[in-house]
Amino acid sequence: MITLERVGKTYPGGVEALREVSLTIDPGELVGVVGPSGSGKSTMLHLIGALELPTTGSVTIAGNDLSQLSDNRLAALRGRTVGFVFQQFHLAGGVPAVDNVADGLLYAGIGLRERRRRAGNALERVGMGHRLTHRPHQLSGGEKQRVAIARAVVDDPKLLLADEPTGNLDSASGAEVMDLLRELHSGGTTIVVITHDRDIAAGLHRRVYVRDGRVTA
Amino acid sequence: MNALSRLLPRDVVRVGAVGLRTRPLRVLLSAVGVAIGIAAMVCVVGVASSSRESLDRQLALLGTNLLTVGPGHSVGGESSHLPVDAVAMIGRIGPVTSVTATATLAGAHVYRSDRVPPAETGNITTLATRNDLPDTVGATIADGAWLNAATARYPAVVLGAGAAKRLGVTSVAPGVQVWLGSRWFTVIGVLNPVVLVPELDYAALVGWPVAVSELDFDGYPTKIYARTLDEAVGAVRTNLAATANPEHPSEVAVSRPSDALVAKDAADTTLSALLLGLGAVALLVGGVGVANTMVISVLERRSEIGLRRALGATRHHIRLQFLAESLLLSTLGGVGGVLLGILASAAYSNYQTWPVVVPAWATIGGVLATVLIGVCAGVYPAWRAARISPTEALGAS
Numbered sequence: 104m105i106t107l108e109r110v111g112k113t114y115p116g117g118v119e120a121l122r123e124v125s126l127t128i129d130p131g132e133l134v135g136v137v138g139p140s141g142s143g144k145s146t147m148l149h150l151i152g153a154l155e156l157p158t159t160g161s162v163t164i165a166g167n168d169l170s171q172l173s174d175n176r177l178a179a180l181r182g183r184t185v186g187f188v189f190q191q192f193h194l195a196g197g198v199p200a201v202d203n204v205a206d207g208l209l210y211a212g213i214g215l216r217e218r219r220r221r222a223g224n225a226l227e228r229v230g231m232g233h234r235l236t237h238r239p240h241q242l243s244g245g246e247k248q249r250v251a252i253a254r255a256v257v258d259d260p261k262l263l264l265a266d267e268p269t270g271n272l273d274s275a276s277g278a279e280v281m282d283l284l285r286e287l288h289s290g291g292t293t294i295v296v297i298t299h300d301r302d303i304a305a306g307l308h309r310r311v312y313v314r315d316g317r318v319t320a
Numbered sequence: 321m322n323a324l325s326r327l328l329p330r331d332v333v334r335v336g337a338v339g340l341r342t343r344p345l346r347v348l349l350s351a352v353g354v355a356i357g358i359a360a361m362v363c364v365v366g367v368a369s370s371s372r373e374s375l376d377r378q379l380a381l382l383g384t385n386l387l388t389v390g391p392g393h394s395v396g397g398e399s400s401h402l403p404v405d406a407v408a409m410i411g412r413i414g415p416v417t418s419v420t421a422t423a424t425l426a427g428a429h430v431y432r433s434d435r436v437p438p439a440e441t442g443n444i445t446t447l448a449t450r451n452d453l454p455d456t457v458g459a460t461i462a463d464g465a466w467l468n469a470a471t472a473r474y475p476a477v478v479l480g481a482g483a484a485k486r487l488g489v490t491s492v493a494p495g496v497q498v499w500l501g502s503r504w505f506t507v508i509g510v511l512n513p514v515v516l517v518p519e520l521d522y523a524a525l526v527g528w529p530v531a532v533s534e535l536d537f538d539g540y541p542t543k544i545y546a547r548t549l550d551e552a553v554g555a556v557r558t559n560l561a562a563t564a565n566p567e568h569p570s571e572v573a574v575s576r577p578s579d580a581l582v583a584k585d586a587a588d589t590t591l592s593a594l595l596l597g598l599g600a601v602a603l604l605v606g607g608v609g610v611a612n613t614m615v616i617s618v619l620e621r622r623s624e625i626g627l628r629r630a631l632g633a634t635r636h637h638i639r640l641q642f643l644a645e646s647l648l649l650s651t652l653g654g655v656g657g658v659l660l661g662i663l664a665s666a667a668y669s670n671y672q673t674w675p676v677v678v679p680a681w682a683t684i685g686g687v688l689a690t691v692l693i694g695v696c697a698g699v700y701p702a703w704r705a706a707r708i709s710p711t712e713a714l715g716a717s
Contacts, residue, residue, distance in 0.1 A: 176324070181629070189627075197341075210631055211323075
């Protein structure tokens with residue numbers, strides 16, 4: 104599903120975020136990328152999510168070598184193959200949950216009615232079927248993250264990337280979100296969770312430790 | 321390979337509107353900037369058109385076929401006078417339908433009473449008039465009656481609208497008299513303002529016979545008014561001088577009073593062009609306001625842009641979104657401005673008792689102008705938004 108081959112990423116200004124990283128993640132895996140802040144794990148997520156291109160080496164996602172793709176192809180890859188979950192949820196304020204989720208299909212060229220129908224189904228799947236018309240400010244942190252997860256999976260991506268998904272949540276809500284991710288994983292989705300929390304990482308099938316831009320184990 | 325990302329056209333409008341809905345006050349303020357410019361321009365065009373329409377209707381009512389003949393100057397420079405029989409001669413021109421004359425009585429001044437010092441003439445002209453004057457020049461009686469064959473021979477006077485006001489004659493009652501040429505004249509009527517011949521407004525009009533018998537009038541007309549058939553105005557105009565004074569045609573001044581009204585309107589048009597220019601400047605400033613709002617909107621929404629990129633938006637989709645937002649914003653201002661401009665023109669035209677005319681090209685042009693402004697104001701912000709990297713926009717995730 105994901106292959107990183109001798110990947111290096113250097114930002115303008117000379118900051119070397121990743122060097123010589125090689126990593127393979129197979130379809131159906133539930134992987135934790137663990138490391139302290141500044142270790143380069145976010146950069147790794149950006150590369151795996153096709154949000155950025157590597158400076159050296161190659162990144163292959165679902166058979167696509169990123170360096171060979173145009174901006175349009177990269178956008179399509181992000182839209183169709185990858186689902187993103189962020190620490191800050193990134194929900195549109197004042198917009199009902201169902202429409203926030205439906206935005207996950209906005210760039211798939213699907214009509215609004217069908218988008219809403221599928222958004223409703225996705226919200227059912229994450230246990231938020233009773234909150235369709237609630238706006239973000241009416242939801243708890245855990246509920247917001249579940250809406251964000253519904254948005255990430257509404258188009259049935261093969262790969263789900265979660266960047267510190269429990270970072271802004273209390274431990275009970277965090278555990279619920281992790282349960283939800285495990286549930287999605289058992290449905291066949293490849294999931295990569297980025298976290299600095301070793302307890303969270305302990306509940307995942309495989310852990311990749313990153314430190315100073317290198318994979319250590 | 322994945323199917324490429326697609327954004328349906330109506331979703332372009334939807335995402336463009338999202339930015340407007342979430343910041344209503346800022347949107348309103350920058351739309352008002354555009355609206356003021358458009359309203360100013362529509363209003364200027366509307367007022368000018370309404371004024372023009374009003375003039376056209378007035379001219380249609382008054383007719384543009386009135387010609388006036390007056391004495392000019394001789395070769396030597398001294399003022400000449402028209403021959404006594406000029407009126408009769410002009411009347412014999414075929415297309416002339418009616419002809420009449422007045423004569424200025426330079427020595428006869430009119431006063432409210434015999435106690436008023438002679439120097440305080442009030443700048444009112446005393447005119448001897450033929451009885452058919454009102455029909456020819458289109459004058460109407462506001463109060464009382466016009467001169468007839470009988471009253472024209474006696475000391476009776478009809479006052480122009482302005483003259484009546486200056487003399488303090490508010491109504492025509494029996495026994496109201498004015499001191500005219502050192503004798504009492506009875507006021508028998510007051511005229512409405514005469515649009516085509518404004519000099520009658522500040523005149524005291526007495527009968528031709530009484531002027532001869534009582535006011536030392538020599539019988540020479542000073543102004544001849546002739547109505548012609550509409551299609552013959554030009555032809556009559558060229559022949560009028562020679563007919564009025566065959567001996568000295570060059571000493572006759574011929575004019576067409578409706579030309580003066582048209583010229584006045586043409587002067588207004590120049591002013592309108594200036595105001596239109598000011599409106600365009602206001603519109604430009606409004607456009608800069610829209611661009612400013614859009615730049616800020618892009619800066620504030622970096623994380624939204626990043627999210628959209630993660631959800632599959634291409635650079636082009638982001639560009640479209642912000643162009644659509646800019647376009648909606650300025651069109652909102654444009655439509656509001658056109659409505660405002662129409663309202664303002666209507667209000668002013670009503671105040672002036674003009675018919676309300678706002679040309680369609682002005683309203684359509686106004687909206688099109690704002691569309692153009694929306695595109696221009698949106699291009700740079702949209703370009704900036706599209707260049708924002710998805711990760712940069714997602715910030716510290």
